[in-house]
Amino acid sequence: MTISDIAKKIDGRIVCSEEKSTEEVEYAFSSDLMSDVLKVDRENVLLITGLANLQAIRTSEMSEINCIVFARDKKINGDIIKLAEETGIVLIESPFSVFRISGELYSAGIKPLF
Amino acid sequence: MQYRYKIAGGDFSNAGSVASSVKKILRQLNISHSVSKRIVIALYEGEVNIVAHAYSGIADVEIDSEKIRIVLTDKGPGIPDIPKAMEEGFSTASPQVREMGFGAGMGLSNMKKNSDTMNITSETGKGTVVELINYFSTDVR
Ligand SMILES: Nc1ncnc2c1ncn2[C@@H]1O[C@H](COP(=O)(O)OP(=O)(O)O)[C@@H](O)[C@H]1O
Ligand SMILES: [Mg+2]
Numbered sequence: 001m002t003i004s005d006i007a008k009k010i011d012g013r014i015v016c017s018e019e020k021s022t023e024e025v026e027y028a029f030s031s032d033l034m035s036d037v038l039k040v041d042r043e044n045v046l047l048i049t050g051l052a053n054l055q056a057i058r059t060s061e062m063s064e065i066n067c068i069v070f071a072r073d074k075k076i077n078g079d080i081i082k083l084a085e086e087t088g089i090v091l092i093e094s095p096f097s098v099f100r101i102s103g104e105l106y107s108a109g110i111k112p113l114f
Numbered sequence: 115m116q117y118r119y120k121i122a123g124g125d126f127s128n129a130g131s132v133a134s135s136v137k138k139i140l141r142q143l144n145i146s147h148s149v150s151k152r153i154v155i156a157l158y159e160g161e162v163n164i165v166a167h168a169y170s171g172i173a174d175v176e177i178d179s180e181k182i183r184i185v186l187t188d189k190g191p192g193i194p195d196i197p198k199a200m201e202e203g204f205s206t207a208s209p210q211v212r213e214m215g216f217g218a219g220m221g222l223s224n225m226k227k228n229s230d231t232m233n234i235t236s237e238t239g240k241g242t243v244v245e246l247i248n249y250f251s252t253d254v255r
Contacts, residue, residue, distance in 0.1 A: 031232070041151075053214060055214045058129065059115075062158045063151075
């Protein structure tokens with residue numbers, strides 16, 4: 001499933017790096033714990049989180065995660081967007097909860113990591 | 115090749131910038147993603163530890179044809195009991211560190227897992243030195 005199809009499924013708005021929204025996502029992982037995200041060792045993984053800070057972007061950069069969904073309309077500030085653009089990570093804002101986003105994407109065929 | 119970076123304690127906005135720079139260097143050297151990802155994750159956790167637990171630090175990065183060696187040297191409280199600190203789940207992190215998404219006590223074990231060699235020495239009240247070495251090819255390990 002492409003990143004832009006995922007955004008549609010979760011009422012999401014793509015905030016930046018939109019040029020990458022044709023990329024495919026195969027797996028998703030929901031976490032607010034960055035050390036856990038750093039254990040992700042697969043490709044084409046999407047991160048669903050409520051943690052809207054720079055560390056979510058840095059962690060994704062190191063783990064080669066190319067798309068992050070922020071649940072429940074978290075405020076994403078300019079510094080976060082700037083870093084995501086620099087590192088080529090797509091950010092999506094969704095009004096849904098982590099639980100609902102995970103459920104929607106799971107039933108749409110996105111696979112869990114564990 | 116040798117590089118030196120400064121790391122400021124408490125500065126969460128910059129935590130990860132050293133790992134990001136090293137990742138770019140390894141990309142330019144055409145080091146495979148699977149190899150560079152491990153060392154960059156270990157370095158990032160080490161950087162976060164200096165930001166979270168120490169006052170200031172330096173990352174010395176040395177790259178030759180077969181390996182990358184990183185030495186993280188900080189001024190800080192030190193680690194009184196290293197085996198205890200290595201245990202997954204042990205953490206003295208502040209609530210502020212937890213708000214950043216860290217502080218679950220998984221950093222040092224993540225660093226161990228993602229490096230070929232890791233050595234820690236520490237002096238209580240002075241600081242900590244963490245050495246990380248990763249080889250580019252699995253056969254020279
Ligand atoms: N550079 C450091 N200086 C002082 N203490 C440290 C340092 N790195 C790690 N520690 C200690 O070891 C503990 C475990 O570290 P770690 O596994 O990275 O977990 P966390 O950082 O999530 O607490 C920390 O809570 C801290 O007490
Ligand atoms: Mg840590």
